[in-house]
Amino acid sequence: MFELGFTSYSVIEANEGIKRDFRIELPLRRLYEDLTTVQSLAKHIAAEKQEVGAE
Numbered sequence: 877m878f879e880l881g882f883t884s885y886s887v888i889e890a891n892e893g894i895k896r897d898f899r900i901e902l903p904l905r906r907l908y909e910d911l912t913t914v915q916s917l918a919k920h921i922a923a924e925k926q927e928v929g930a931e
Contacts, residue, residue, distance in 0.1 A: 887908070
């Protein structure tokens with residue numbers, strides 16, 4: 877995400893927006909280690925939403 881110009885603060889803001897808008901708890905560490913691209917983040921959100929919908 878840093879390649880897109882995100883700063884540490886904007887990553888934190890993005891995480892808060894994900895919590896608020898998608899109701900997904902996402903450890904901040906995941907954005908730094910695993911979900912480093914918009915594509916990987918979008919896939920993760922879609923999978924989480926699908927999982928929640930299945931319950």
